Amino acid sequence: MAKNIGRRVLQTLLVLFCVSLAIFILLRIVPGDAITTMMGEHADAETIARLTAEMDLDKPFYVQFWTYLKDICTGNFGTSYTLHKPVTELLAAAFPNTVKLALIAAAIAWMIGILCGVVAAVTKDGILDRLFMGFSLFGVSIPVFMVAMVLQYLIAYRLGWVSISGVEKWTGFILPAVALGWNSAGSIARLTRSTLVEVLQEDYIDTAKAKGLGRPAVIFLHALRNAMLPVITMMALQISSLLSGAVITETIFSINGIGRLAVDAITSRDIPLLQGTVLFTTVIVILGNLVADCLYTVLDPRIRKGA
Amino acid sequence: MKKRTTNVLFACALASGMAGAGMTAYAADGVLDVALNADVSTMDVMKTTADYLIPINVFDRLFEIRVLEDESTEIVNSLCADYTVSEDGLTYTFTLKEGVTFSNGEALTAEDVEYTFMHLLSPESVNADIPLELVGAQEFMDGTADAISGLTVDGDYQVSMTLSKPNAGFIAELTAPAVSIIDKTTVEAAANFGISLEETVGSGPYMVTEWVNNDHITLEKNPNYWGDPTSVEKCVIHIIPDASTQNLMYQNGELDILDLDYQDASIVSSTYKTQYADKIVSRNRLALTYMSMNANDEYLSDPQVRRAVQMAVDREAILQAVYSGDGHLENGIIPTGVVGHNDNATEIVYDPEGAKQVLADAGYSEGQVTFEMALDSTASSNLQMVYQIVQQQLAAVGINAEIKTYDESSWLATRKSGEMASFLGTWTMDYNDPANIMYTFFGSAENCVLRSVNYKDADIIARVAAASSIIDDEERYAEYQALEEKIIHEDYQWLPLYALSHFYAISDEVAHYEPHWAGYSDFYLRDVTMN
Numbered sequence: 026m027a028k029n030i031g032r033r034v035l036q037t038l039l040v041l042f043c044v045s046l047a048i049f050i051l052l053r054i055v056p057g058d059a060i061t062t063m064m065g066e067h068a069d070a071e072t073i074a075r076l077t078a079e080m081d082l083d084k085p086f087y088v089q090f091w092t093y094l095k096d097i098c099t100g101n102f103g104t105s106y107t108l109h110k111p112v113t114e115l116l117a118a119a120f121p122n123t124v125k126l127a128l129i130a131a132a133i134a135w136m137i138g139i140l141c142g143v144v145a146a147v148t149k150d151g152i153l154d155r156l157f158m159g160f161s162l163f164g165v166s167i168p169v170f171m172v173a174m175v176l177q178y179l180i181a182y183r184l185g186w187v188s189i190s191g192v193e194k195w196t197g198f199i200l201p202a203v204a205l206g207w208n209s210a211g212s213i214a215r216l217t218r219s220t221l222v223e224v225l226q227e228d229y230i231d232t233a234k235a236k237g238l239g240r241p242a243v244i245f246l247h248a249l250r251n252a253m254l255p256v257i258t259m260m261a262l263q264i265s266s267l268l269s270g271a272v273i274t275e276t277i278f279s280i281n282g283i284g285r286l287a288v289d290a291i292t293s294r295d296i297p298l299l300q301g302t303v304l305f306t307t308v309i310v311i312l313g314n315l316v317a318d319c320l321y322t323v324l325d326p327r328i329r330k331g332a
Numbered sequence: 333m334k335k336r337t338t339n340v341l342f343a344c345a346l347a348s349g350m351a352g353a354g355m356t357a358y359a360a361d362g363v364l365d366v367a368l369n370a371d372v373s374t375m376d377v378m379k380t381t382a383d384y385l386i387p388i389n390v391f392d393r394l395f396e397i398r399v400l401e402d403e404s405t406e407i408v409n410s411l412c413a414d415y416t417v418s419e420d421g422l423t424y425t426f427t428l429k430e431g432v433t434f435s436n437g438e439a440l441t442a443e444d445v446e447y448t449f450m451h452l453l454s455p456e457s458v459n460a461d462i463p464l465e466l467v468g469a470q471e472f473m474d475g476t477a478d479a480i481s482g483l484t485v486d487g488d489y490q491v492s493m494t495l496s497k498p499n500a501g502f503i504a505e506l507t508a509p510a511v512s513i514i515d516k517t518t519v520e521a522a523a524n525f526g527i528s529l530e531e532t533v534g535s536g537p538y539m540v541t542e543w544v545n546n547d548h549i550t551l552e553k554n555p556n557y558w559g560d561p562t563s564v565e566k567c568v569i570h571i572i573p574d575a576s577t578q579n580l581m582y583q584n585g586e587l588d589i590l591d592l593d594y595q596d597a598s599i600v601s602s603t604y605k606t607q608y609a610d611k612i613v614s615r616n617r618l619a620l621t622y623m624s625m626n627a628n629d630e631y632l633s634d635p636q637v638r639r640a641v642q643m644a645v646d647r648e649a650i651l652q653a654v655y656s657g658d659g660h661l662e663n664g665i666i667p668t669g670v671v672g673h674n675d676n677a678t679e680i681v682y683d684p685e686g687a688k689q690v691l692a693d694a695g696y697s698e699g700q701v702t703f704e705m706a707l708d709s710t711a712s713s714n715l716q717m718v719y720q721i722v723q724q725q726l727a728a729v730g731i732n733a734e735i736k737t738y739d740e741s742s743w744l745a746t747r748k749s750g751e752m753a754s755f756l757g758t759w760t761m762d763y764n765d766p767a768n769i770m771y772t773f774f775g776s777a778e779n780c781v782l783r784s785v786n787y788k789d790a791d792i793i794a795r796v797a798a799a800s801s802i803i804d805d806e807e808r809y810a811e812y813q814a815l816e817e818k819i820i821h822e823d824y825q826w827l828p829l830y831a832l833s834h835f836y837a838i839s840d841e842v843a844h845y846e847p848h849w850a851g852y853s854d855f856y857l858r859d860v861t862m863n
Contacts (some may be wrong), residue, residue: 027531032679037683039375045583055741055742056738056741056743056745056746057599057739057740057741057743057744057745058741058745059579060745061745061748062740062741062744063373063380063381063458063742064381064458064756065381065382065744066382066759067381067382067458068744068748069461069778069779069782070778070781070782070783072457072458072460072461073748075455076458078457079455079456091476107373108371108374108545109374109376109379109526109527110375110527110545113460115545118544119546126762146679161683174576177577177580178580181580181584182583182584185584188572188576189577189580189581189584189586190572190577191547191548191570207379243414276573276574277574277576277577279570279571279574279577280575281545281571285546285573286546292710292739292740292741293740293741323624
């Protein structure tokens with residue numbers, strides 16, 4: 026067990042190092058730099074040269090990278106070139122919004138997705154199956170920005186039930202979460218249906234029925250539990266992705282989240298801020314996968330027993 | 333029951349749809365709500381050349397620019413009560429107004445003016461160009477001097493500045509947001525000036541009371557303001573990056589002033605100029621949109637090709653098609669409204685047949701001339717449309733202009749390298765003096781590279797650099813006009829396009845709104861009257 030944990034921690038550190046190095050290299054390959062972007066129309070050669078030296082951007086690549094590594098080992102993620110604030114402070118301000126948005130979106134997506142998938146599977150080839158699968162195809166196909174704009178227009182502007190933008194009140198999260206979860210719900214519904222249909226054809230399901238168990242018990246206690254393994258994998262990937270930021274939704278609904286922060290960092294070549302957001306989201310993705318692995322062991326005794 | 337609920341929902345949606353778009357009658361809350369599409373990066377103007385919201389509303393300068401009834405502008409005293417200039421045009425002595433305080437109650441004195449200039453000469457400054465004109469400023473910046481020798485303080489209210497060479501536009505420069513006067517005591521002791529609200533202490537009509545990154549900034553009336561108090565008690569600047577969200581918020585009564593620059597021109601024409609016609613406020617921008625042509629490009633290095641480009645682009649058609657004619661054509665470098673603008677500049681005439689003839693006479697076959705037009709990916713939909721129209725108009729005379737899209741940072745870096753063949757850009761004046769635009773683009777060989785224009789005439793570049801030292805205004809303006817005539821109409825180096833009007837829509841809560849004199853998108857909130 027300890028060996029496994031140790032191996033996992035080492036793998037994580039290696040991934041973080043590689044990601045960090047890749048960003049450092051990539052941002053030096055592509056044209057553009059933070060100072061030129063920061064000065065925009067007012068750029069002049071002398072100021073660019075002075076600021077480049079002032080910010081140590083004239084130092085060799087490996088020196089900058091080594092300094093950065095040393096700093097993050099002491100918990101210093103640097104100061105954003107463009108926003109002039111500590112990266113940790115900017116991440117701390119944006120992450121709560123991203124978490125709330127992701128969790129509400131995931132809850133909506135999973136509830137709707139699993140329910141639709143189960144109903145579609147147990148009414149296979151029936152009207153409800155076709156209806157829900159058509160609906161889920163709609164969910165998978167329609168771009169997030171379109172759902173967001175339609176919801177914003179109809180629910181917020183026309184009906185006035187929630188605010189058009191901003192998340193000062195918790196109700197502000199509803200529309201963005203629905204817009205964000207819409208797509209995920211479609212994917213979950215389709216996967217739940219296909220795996221549940223397969224499981225329902227297994228012999229042990231017939232055995233359960235033969236024992237005299239009711240249909241709900243067979244579906245929810247025997248079939249759904251086994252059908253959920255691939256669905257959980259997808260859910261883990263979805264939650265990691267949602268927690269990494271949802272740029273379009275955050276932009277349309279004016280939410281200060283990780284996604285907007287990362288895109289701003291890329292467009293302005295703000296290396297410390299980009300490093301911070303990427304390392305942060307990498308950790309989130311790794312944790313998401315870890316949680317999925319743990320859930321596997323809970324749900325599947327074969328994995329738990331090392332079979 | 334389920335069916336009934338669905339029907340009720342549908343009916344609600346339909347009813348609200350039939351009500352048509354219109355501003356909801358929100359209760360007047362006395363708070364002015366406006367929206368910016370991006371957050372400010374810092375409240376310290378020393379570190380920004382773009383975010384002027386805080387400097388123009390929270391801080392003051394020695395001089396300001398006032399818009400007159402005929403929309404012309406004049407420089408007026410602000411913190412400065414009076415000033416004199418030495419005969420050689422080198423030394424300016426300013427007497428400050430007495431009784432002016434910062435929002436924390438501290439008196440504003442000559443030491444604050446001195447400290448402002450010293451602060452602007454910090455190593456991390458992006459706005460050092462104006463202070464660097466002072467004698468001894470470079471030495472101070474380099475750390476070889478403890479003070480700026482050309483800046484002396486005499487008592488609490490007198491400060492003298494000596495320039496290293498005469499600059500007739502120096503007073504105009506002192507109206508720029510970059511030279512906003514800061515509080516020495518606060519900033520010297522500050523740990524996070526530019527970020528911390530407590531340390532953002534200005535003498536202007538507003539104070540910053542809240543700043544939530546990427547969400548909103550709140551300004552409240554400065555109780556210690558020395559001038560006429562604003563009628564706005566509180567202003568919330570929402571950060572709304574999406575233009576359609578801003579549009580809905582305004583129509584829902586959630587915004588009191590909407591900057592229509594962010595909106596698609598077709599929406600402005602079809603919705604705002606019809607349904608909200610009585611709510612529109614406009615300002616003629618002191619700005620110039622131009623097409624830059626790089627003298628190092630394979631084809632654009634030939635003046636005859638640049639001349640053909642000038643003749644091939646139908647600027648009036650672009651103005652009408654994309655902006656519904658909301659602007660005016662420009663024929664020189666110095667835009668209308670800027671002192672020294674030449675009303676009688678040679679007109680650039682649209683003549684596609686003439687353009688073909690020029691190319692043929694220069695020995696080019698049809699389709700031979702090819703160059704790239706670089707487009708910044710963050711450009712507005714309106715500007716993207718202009719690129720496409722220019723491309724089509726050039727194609728009509730046999731010139732292939734390939735539009736290539738770059739992300740903003742790459743676009744700026746490529747332009748800075750001097751290798752961008754062609755692009756469309758807009759320059760908005762920082763202060764009302766021709767030097768601001770002439771020197772920036774044609775005042776030095778380095779500037780010509782940074783702007784990817786690579787203008788070759790060293791004599792003209794030297795004359796542009798020297799023009800600001802001509803003390804007599806008429807003589808100086810004549811020199812600038814002669815220079816722009818040479819650059820535009822003899823060397824065909826640039827294609828001036830137009831200056832656009834800047835429109836805003838105001839809500840029922842706003843009785844009067846006077847936008848910034850130059851048409852900045854940073855909200856100028858000093859002249860707003862609430863109902």
